[in-house]
Amino acid sequence: MKILVCVKQVPDLETTFKPNPEGTWFDETDLAFQLNDCDEYAVEEAVRLKEKLAGAPDITVLSIGPRRVVETIKRALAMGADRGVHIEDAEAYRKDPWQIASLIANFAREKKFDLIFTGMQSQDRGSGQVGVLAAELLGLACATTIVAFEFTGGLCRVRRELAGGVKGVVELKLPALLTCQSGLNVPRYPTLPNIMKARKKELLTVGAETLGKEGPAVVTEKFYPPARKGAGVVLEGEAAETADKLAGILREKIPGLRGL
Amino acid sequence: MKVLLVGEYREGQLLESCFELEAFADELKAERATLLVGSADACQKLRGKVYFADAADYLEYNPDLHKRLVLEAAARENADHIVFSHSAYGWDLAPRVAAALKAGQVSDIIAVRDGKFEVGCLNGKMRRLVAPATAKAVLTLQPGAFTLKNPGPPEPRIEKLDVEKTASPVNFLGYEPAEKKEVDLTKAAIIVGAGRGIGKQENLAVISALAEALHAEVGASRPVVDAGWLDHSRQVGSTGQVVSPKLYLACGISGATQHLTGMRKSGFIVAINKDKEAPISELADVLVIADLIPFAAALTARLKKP
Ligand SMILES: Cc1cc2nc3c(=O)[nH]c(=O)nc-3n(C[C@H](O)[C@H](O)[C@H](O)COP(=O)(O)OP(=O)(O)OC[C@H]3O[C@@H](n4cnc5c(N)ncnc54)[C@H](O)[C@@H]3O)c2cc1C
Numbered sequence: 001m002k003i004l005v006c007v008k009q010v011p012d013l014e015t016t017f018k019p020n021p022e023g024t025w026f027d028e029t030d031l032a033f034q035l036n037d038c039d040e041y042a043v044e045e046a047v048r049l050k051e052k053l054a055g056a057p058d059i060t061v062l063s064i065g066p067r068r069v070v071e072t073i074k075r076a077l078a079m080g081a082d083r084g085v086h087i088e089d090a091e092a093y094r095k096d097p098w099q100i101a102s103l104i105a106n107f108a109r110e111k112k113f114d115l116i117f118t119g120m121q122s123q124d125r126g127s128g129q130v131g132v133l134a135a136e137l138l139g140l141a142c143a144t145t146i147v148a149f150e151f152t153g154g155l156c157r158v159r160r161e162l163a164g165g166v167k168g169v170v171e172l173k174l175p176a177l178l179t180c181q182s183g184l185n186v187p188r189y190p191t192l193p194n195i196m197k198a199r200k201k202e203l204l205t206v207g208a209e210t211l212g213k214e215g216p217a218v219v220t221e222k223f224y225p226p227a228r229k230g231a232g233v234v235l236e237g238e239a240a241e242t243a244d245k246l247a248g249i250l251r252e253k254i255p256g257l258r259g260l
Numbered sequence: 261m262k263v264l265l266v267g268e269y270r271e272g273q274l275l276e277s278c279f280e281l282e283a284f285a286d287e288l289k290a291e292r293a294t295l296l297v298g299s300a301d302a303c304q305k306l307r308g309k310v311y312f313a314d315a316a317d318y319l320e321y322n323p324d325l326h327k328r329l330v331l332e333a334a335a336r337e338n339a340d341h342i343v344f345s346h347s348a349y350g351w352d353l354a355p356r357v358a359a360a361l362k363a364g365q366v367s368d369i370i371a372v373r374d375g376k377f378e379v380g381c382l383n384g385k386m387r388r389l390v391a392p393a394t395a396k397a398v399l400t401l402q403p404g405a406f407t408l409k410n411p412g413p414p415e416p417r418i419e420k421l422d423v424e425k426t427a428s429p430v431n432f433l434g435y436e437p438a439e440k441k442e443v444d445l446t447k448a449a450i451i452v453g454a455g456r457g458i459g460k461q462e463n464l465a466v467i468s469a470l471a472e473a474l475h476a477e478v479g480a481s482r483p484v485v486d487a488g489w490l491d492h493s494r495q496v497g498s499t500g501q502v503v504s505p506k507l508y509l510a511c512g513i514s515g516a517t518q519h520l521t522g523m524r525k526s527g528f529i530v531a532i533n534k535d536k537e538a539p540i541s542e543l544a545d546v547l548v549i550a551d552l553i554p555f556a557a558a559l560t561a562r563l564k565k566p
Contacts, residue, residue: 013383013514016537026386097355098364120351124382127367128346129355136359141429142323144352157433160321161499162270162348165438165492168321171431183486215393217364221376222389232545234536239558242548246530247562249546253528254507257450257474 038119047080078190089208101133269298450476457512515540
């Protein structure tokens with residue numbers, strides 16, 4: 001069985017974002033980058049399947065982006081993927097979901113993967129399209145937002161998260177693509193020996209320009225912060241003093257509050 | 261301009277999001293038709309032209325058949341935009357339609373500005389203004405972003421729609437109900453919400469102590485529940501509970517839209533966060549900029565003082 005996991009590197013969100021000179025995405029200066037959270041569940045699920053099938057599946061992990069995304073590929077390798085593919089593209093941040101999905105599909109088409117895992121969406125752009133578009137381009141069965149996965153008798157049985165805790169149960173034939181939602185599993189933390197081992201794993205670099213030249217289907221015209229009305233009252237300072245002020249406000253605003 | 265709205269129907273019910281789609285069409289001043297894979301009864305609640313495909317034939321979830329129904333209705337209408345709610349149904353189906361039409365898709369739209377679409381990004385910290393580069397476009401709307409102002413009486417003109425029923429590689433087996441609840445947060449007067457900002461599981465004790473001092477229930481954002489630190493019945497948000505307590509204390513919660521959906525209607529909102537730009541600050545009546553755990557401990561101590 002051949003498995004592909006598609007991962008994206010996204011910025012740490014606990015920071016202030018400024019527009020880049022084009023004004024269409026963020027400026028990268030001083031940002032820290034990490035593995036997109038839904039994609040971490042995707043990697044973990046692939047590795048668990050490999051373990052369950054006694055190591056038989058072969059896991060390729062793919063990421064599109066500039067040189068820095070190699071770090072994210074290495075993390076997935078340290079979690080247990082077998083080989084990495086870096087689709088090198090310094091312009092990836094300008095590409096829309098259609099272009100990214102086309103690169104993935106063009107890479108994957110001849111490789112005949114049985115199962116592809118992606119995240120359900122990225123934390124930065126959040127369009128939630130790439131996985132499904134890639135499945136359509138490749139003609140694969142596809143289900144999104146999975147929170148449970150079983151593989152038995154050559155079939156995937158998944159639970160899709162709907163709303164209010166209700167789930168939809170779906171069965172898919174291989175080849176299939178599944179988009180993973182957080183909560184699917186608890187991703188492992190790579191151990192030091194596995195991080196060392198990951199360094200020796202195969203890492204293939206492919207130029208994005210060799211995988212077709214699709215134009216964009218949507219265009220970002222502007223990138224900007226939301227109009228801020230700002231918080232009501234802002235409290236800052238030494239903890240006990242601030243706690244005192246907050247208790248005062250609560251007592252005034254919420255009559256009948258017990259414990260004040 | 262013509263739009264095709266793709267309504268949503270689940271467990272035998274028309275979902276409210278259908279009316280949000282109508283509101284969006286009104287805002288665009290577009291001529292609209294709706295496709296519903298559902299029941300004839302449910303179609304009676306809609307307005308204008310309705311393409312009706314029976315869920316008894318096409319199931320409530322069958323992406324291949326539903327895609328073909330959407331494509332058929334869109335072709336008959338020659339629709340410029342095909343519009344879905346950004347829900348588990350919409351984000352699953354919309355890209356399939358977009359791929360088939362080679363149309364651009366704009367996801368999770370929160371507003372229309374000069375004919376272009378505003379969407380959130382970076383967990384709600386920033387916005388993008390997006391325009392399709394293709395003649396036809398597929399759009400998904402953020403739940404709750406559009407509301408129908410003057411609905412008028414429902415008066416559907418229903419047309420039955422059918423496509424050839426072929427076998428699908430995706431087989432829908434049914435629904436699994438929500439798990440039994442540990443608490444009913446919707447009844448709580450005060451909720452102390454624990455977010456990823458608590459840092460580690462051990463720190464939950466500090467949050468619980470604060471909740472106890474306030475006679476409050478402990479709620480949580482999704483990552484805290486996904487990590488297995490709290491029961492799912494304590495999750496606040498679009499895939500958890502929608503709550504409206506008198507007081508909501510957001511402790512180390514950034515305020516992603518899916519969380520805000522669940523607690524927006526709280527009477528009074530206090531956010532404790534080290535990041536003054538966290539989107540939760542937009543909703544907060546009081547924002548405390550502090551390191552959460554020491555501050556929560558100080559607040560608990562203050563509340564326990566007679
Ligand atoms: C389909 C879908 C459904 C979803 N449903 C839900 C849902 O129902 N409910 C939900 O909550 N989420 C839901 N999410 C997830 C949501 O998008 C966010 O990822 C999530 O709400 C973030 O949780 P958080 O605010 O706790 O964590 P983060 O976004 O990581 O925020 C942590 C916050 O803590 C602050 N912080 C960190 N350390 C400290 C410190 N020492 N002191 C003070 N502050 C600190 C940070 O500044 C930050 O603002 C859903 C996502 C998807 C895609």
